[in-house]
Amino acid sequence: MQANTLSGGFADPAVGSAHAFRSVMEAMARPGTIQDIEGAAPPAPLSPAMGAVLLTLCDTETPIYLAGDMDCDAARAWLAFHTGAPFVGPAHCMFAVGKWDALAPLAVYPIGTSEYPDRSATLIVECSELAASSATLTGPGIKDQATLSLPEVEAFQANRTLFPLGLDFIFTCGERLAALPRSTEVSRSSSEAIAQVGAS
Amino acid sequence: MYVAVKGGERAIENAHAWLAEERRGNTDIAELSIAQIREQLSLAVNRVMAEGSLYDPDLAALAIKQARGDLIEAIFLIRAYRTTLPRFGASEPVDTGIMACDRRISATFKDLPGGQVLGPTFDYTHRLLDFKLAADGEVPKAPSRDAETGNVPHVTEFLNREGLIEEAPHDDTPPPDLTREPLEMPADRALRLQALTRADEGFTLGLAYSTQRGYGRNHAFVGELRIGSVPVEMDIPELGFAVEIGEVILTECETVNQFTGSKTEPPQFTRGYGLVFGQTERKAISMALVDRALRWEELGEDNVGAPAQDAEFVLYHADNIQATGFLEHIKLPHYVDFQSELELVRKLRREAGAQQVQEAAE
Amino acid sequence: MTEYNFAYLDEQTKRMIRRAILKGLAIPGYQVPFASREMPMPYGWGTGGVQVSAAVLTPKDTFKVIDQGADDTTNAVSIRTFFQRTAGVATTTATSDATVIQTRHRIPEEPLHEGQILVYQVPIPEPLRFLEPRESETRKMHSLEEYGLMHVKLYEDISRHGHIATSYAYPVKVEGRYVMDPSPIPKFDNPKLGDMAAIQLFGAGREQRIYALPPYTQVVSLDFEDHPFEASKADHPCGMCGATDSYLDELIIDDLGGRMFVCSDSDYCEARQATGHKGKDAA
Numbered sequence: 001m002q003a004n005t006l007s008g009g010f011a012d013p014a015v016g017s018a019h020a021f022r023s024v025m026e027a028m029a030r031p032g033t034i035q036d037i038e039g040a041a042p043p044a045p046l047s048p049a050m051g052a053v054l055l056t057l058c059d060t061e062t063p064i065y066l067a068g069d070m071d072c073d074a075a076r077a078w079l080a081f082h083t084g085a086p087f088v089g090p091a092h093c094m095f096a097v098g099k100w101d102a103l104a105p106l107a108v109y110p111i112g113t114s115e116y117p118d119r120s121a122t123l124i125v126e127c128s129e130l131a132a133s134s135a136t137l138t139g140p141g142i143k144d145q146a147t148l149s150l151p152e153v154e155a156f157q158a159n160r161t162l163f164p165l166g167l168d169f170i171f172t173c174g175e176r177l178a179a180l181p182r183s184t185e186v187s188r189s190s191s192e193a194i195a196q197v198g199a200s
Numbered sequence: 201m202y203v204a205v206k207g208g209e210r211a212i213e214n215a216h217a218w219l220a221e222e223r224r225g226n227t228d229i230a231e232l233s234i235a236q237i238r239e240q241l242s243l244a245v246n247r248v249m250a251e252g253s254l255y256d257p258d259l260a261a262l263a264i265k266q267a268r269g270d271l272i273e274a275i276f277l278i279r280a281y282r283t284t285l286p287r288f289g290a291s292e293p294v295d296t297g298i299m300a301c302d303r304r305i306s307a308t309f310k311d312l313p314g315g316q317v318l319g320p321t322f323d324y325t326h327r328l329l330d331f332k333l334a335a336d337g338e339v340p341k342a343p344s345r346d347a348e349t350g351n352v353p354h355v356t357e358f359l360n361r362e363g364l365i366e367e368a369p370h371d372d373t374p375p376p377d378l379t380r381e382p383l384e385m386p387a388d389r390a391l392r393l394q395a396l397t398r399a400d401e402g403f404t405l406g407l408a409y410s411t412q413r414g415y416g417r418n419h420a421f422v423g424e425l426r427i428g429s430v431p432v433e434m435d436i437p438e439l440g441f442a443v444e445i446g447e448v449i450l451t452e453c454e455t456v457n458q459f460t461g462s463k464t465e466p467p468q469f470t471r472g473y474g475l476v477f478g479q480t481e482r483k484a485i486s487m488a489l490v491d492r493a494l495r496w497e498e499l500g501e502d503n504v505g506a507p508a509q510d511a512e513f514v515l516y517h518a519d520n521i522q523a524t525g526f527l528e529h530i531k532l533p534h535y536v537d538f539q540s541e542l543e544l545v546r547k548l549r550r551e552a553g554a555q556q557v558q559e560a561a562e
Numbered sequence: 563m564t565e566y567n568f569a570y571l572d573e574q575t576k577r578m579i580r581r582a583i584l585k586g587l588a589i590p591g592y593q594v595p596f597a598s599r600e601m602p603m604p605y606g607w608g609t610g611g612v613q614v615s616a617a618v619l620t621p622k623d624t625f626k627v628i629d630q631g632a633d634d635t636t637n638a639v640s641i642r643t644f645f646q647r648t649a650g651v652a653t654t655t656a657t658s659d660a661t662v663i664q665t666r667h668r669i670p671e672e673p674l675h676e677g678q679i680l681v682y683q684v685p686i687p688e689p690l691r692f693l694e695p696r697e698s699e700t701r702k703m704h705s706l707e708e709y710g711l712m713h714v715k716l717y718e719d720i721s722r723h724g725h726i727a728t729s730y731a732y733p734v735k736v737e738g739r740y741v742m743d744p745s746p747i748p749k750f751d752n753p754k755l756g757d758m759a760a761i762q763l764f765g766a767g768r769e770q771r772i773y774a775l776p777p778y779t780q781v782v783s784l785d786f787e788d789h790p791f792e793a794s795k796a797d798h799p800c801g802m803c804g805a806t807d808s809y810l811d812e813l814i815i816d817d818l819g820g821r822m823f824v825c826s827d828s829d830y831c832e833a834r835q836a837t838g839h840k841g842k843d844a845a
Contacts, residue, residue: 208639280602379600385698522605528606529604533629533637535812536730536747537730539748540730544729548724
């Protein structure tokens, strides 16, 4: 437990977080692309990708909301030691961490203000799979269109209508991640059934 | 034939070597030591500490030496160094009421508890060049007496007891920090004071002077000006109490300003406040006047459109490192934008010329 | 240079900048405030670009720096040396080999590709600043999408001069929402901003703003139906490489005011000369 808490950070924080950030940035700049991200070994239920994202972006200035079973002693202790980030409720968080169902409802997270739309939460969603399937994405960062396994479609469509306000999403799975900024238009892929993806 | 200019790298290296040589000057003359600058150019050191936002006389002296006496350049060196330092925590607020004063004057009361202490001031020197200094700067020891001990109450406290001056209620809200967060308008008073204490002395002086001449006049009296050392304490969580980690010399100026009252407030005196690192009284007084001018809104005064009342104008232009950088950047190459302007002006002139020819023909 | 962290900035500062970059990418064209740090080079000399580069560079990157399109201008040399020393990155002058390109006032002639990042140094990020000096006002105007003032200014140009009298830092609208300053690039470069394969990041250090264009973002230069936007340049071929499609520097070559025009993008010009292209002034 103790060893688990103290270990699992980047071996070389400056270089490890530089590489990890490039993966996150590529993902956010090119919605739907799936990027590798490594270097972190957090305790369960945090995935290595989730751990790397949090190590890269979070510190004492970034309140985190841990949703559902992510809110456990192991995750709290590890994040407290490695990032020093304060833990808060969803309405005051800068980053929210959890599985899709546990993060709901989305209406409670800060979406920014019309003068400062950047003051909005980023939701980091732990997924059981990440694949180029099920939802069709268009918008900035996407050449024609992209596909990504999203847990649902409606929530992201509703989020898009808030633009330039809204939430931004990072999806983590194992040592990979993808992202969906508020600017992306989401529609259901005609050929795919999406009901089962991401559920549970 | 044309050969493109190359060798920027070597030009830069050579310029730096030349600069170092010029800084040293004639090598027949003894080199300045950091200690000499710290001890004998202490007001320059103080200014560099104040506007560099770093209390370290030796580093400030080093910066002055490296900058060949260009104080804004020295402040820049200190700022760039300061920003790389890790932050271990924040001190407790310093208590200027227990300041060991080297100087303490009030322009509002002839005498008061703690007394008037003139201290090491230029105020009543006759500004005659002292040619003796050119030959021999050694001076006899100044007379001394034992230091006063105990608290030195603030003048404004006496006024406050009578309700003659606005309250300055105790407030434990952590102040914002413009070195860690982007400056944002409207800026509260704590943020404005932070910006002013590290603001360019000349800019602050000019603004303060403008209020005296009627651009946002606020009728300031120097209620009190004090210079001296105060202890700095830091709360150590592991110990559970605050320990003294050192002393800093500060200059504090509290002005007492007329206020004729507003719709909600009866007439009473108001306050302007200046607090600056080191012996820097011109800056501290200027700061207090500008602080007071910027408070027009919270006091319900009219905005007369004076520069010193305009917080956005003052705060966005008070920092000499920002100002000097942007000002001096116009000497960098602008071939590309200038070329696009050249093309545009040529085109507009060509068309204007063609139009004139046509009009003449008609 | 072991006394400073990788790429100079401390990790907390980099995290703060990285968060701002991500929000910038999520809201294309919107200026994200960030707590710009005091850098060891003056404000106005690329501190915003340097901070953004420091936040995105990894040791595996190949870094290129241009100022006015050229790799050998003194400030470009200075910034390149800074990152060689503090980040140990490989550097190049070849546009196609670079993974991160920091630029002042130009977009390279050669189209950029996926996997590249273009970092702009920005002096005044606010496109409305010269119409309204107050940040509190311009922020409101952006929030309300109130860009009438900009159109009025451009239209006044037309009625006075017959043309829009803005030749560089020509304002653009991003994805139909935010009006954005593309930094003082000549308007010749404006058409390259949109639909670019590379990520574009803009850093304004003194003004404490970061903004971004993700790849393949719609960027439209402001204009009017009867006065469409026109990307212009000097009407000459390059004297050295003969290129007719590149932006040109004008040089005065003798006491009689003789002129010569040469590509501002030094890598583009040299690469063309190396493959046998020759202008009329070449040896």
